[in-house]
Amino acid sequence: MSGKRDDYISWDEYFMGVAKLAALRSKDPNSQVGSCIVSQDNKILSIGYNGLPIGCSDDEFPWQREGEELDTKYVYVTHSELNAILNYRGGSLDGAKLYVSMFPCNECAKAIIQSGIREIIYAVDKYPDTASVIASKRMLNAAGVRYRRYVPTGREIRFQV
Ligand SMILES: O=c1ccn([C@H]2C[C@H](O)[C@@H](COP(=O)(O)O)O2)c(=O)[nH]1
Numbered sequence: 293m294s295g296k297r298d299d300y301i302s303w304d305e306y307f308m309g310v311a312k313l314a315a316l317r318s319k320d321p322n323s324q325v326g327s328c329i330v331s332q333d334n335k336i337l338s339i340g341y342n343g344l345p346i347g348c349s350d351d352e353f354p355w356q357r358e359g360e361e362l363d364t365k366y367v368y369v370t371h372s373e374l375n376a377i378l379n380y381r382g383g384s385l386d387g388a389k390l391y392v393s394m395f396p397c398n399e400c401a402k403a404i405i406q407s408g409i410r411e412i413i414y415a416v417d418k419y420p421d422t423a424s425v426i427a428s429k430r431m432l433n434a435a436g437v438r439y440r441r442y443v444p445t446g447r448e449i450r451f452q453v
């Protein structure tokens with residue numbers, strides 16, 4: 293009997309919690325997406341969320357979903373997963389894991405595969421019937437990148453000292 297706490301959070305809760313915290317930085321009014329890249333030995337390597345590229349003002353570029361293509365967010369926003377990959381300055385991501393709050397699109401799947409990430413843990417598969425996500429899964433399957441849904445414990449995570 294060591295007296296150690298036994299209600300500490302799991303690795304999955306920890307890293308998905310970090311990804312969801314990062315998502316809260318997003319200015320996207322509809323979908324806030326956060327990513328946390330983790331090494332095989334559970335060290336956080338990088339974090340990202342969906343947002344505009346450096347130098348592109350959050351207040352000047354559009355956040356709408358519909359209308360003329362050039363007036364929508366879709367042609368400007370950098371996706372959370374790509375931001376996390378690009379934010380990493382340490383070299384190789386070979387064998388890393390990606391915790392992400394929403395299932396990655398086809399463009400992110402390409403970047404994930406090419407970066408060497410080998411496992412995706414996602415919270416929500418928000419658009420499973422879209423060509424983008426179907427293509428994403430097809431590529432991830434072909435490349436042998438595993439993916440699994442994060443199963444919430446239902447436990448409330450509170451901060452206390
Ligand atoms: O793989 C992905 C796919 C999408 N995103 C971002 C891009 C947008 O900011 C939102 C999606 O907006 P909707 O209004 O839900 O279409 O999510 C991402 O970061 N990663």
Ligand SMILES: [Zn+2]
Pocket residue numbers: 371372373396397398399400401
């Ligand atoms: Zn994407």
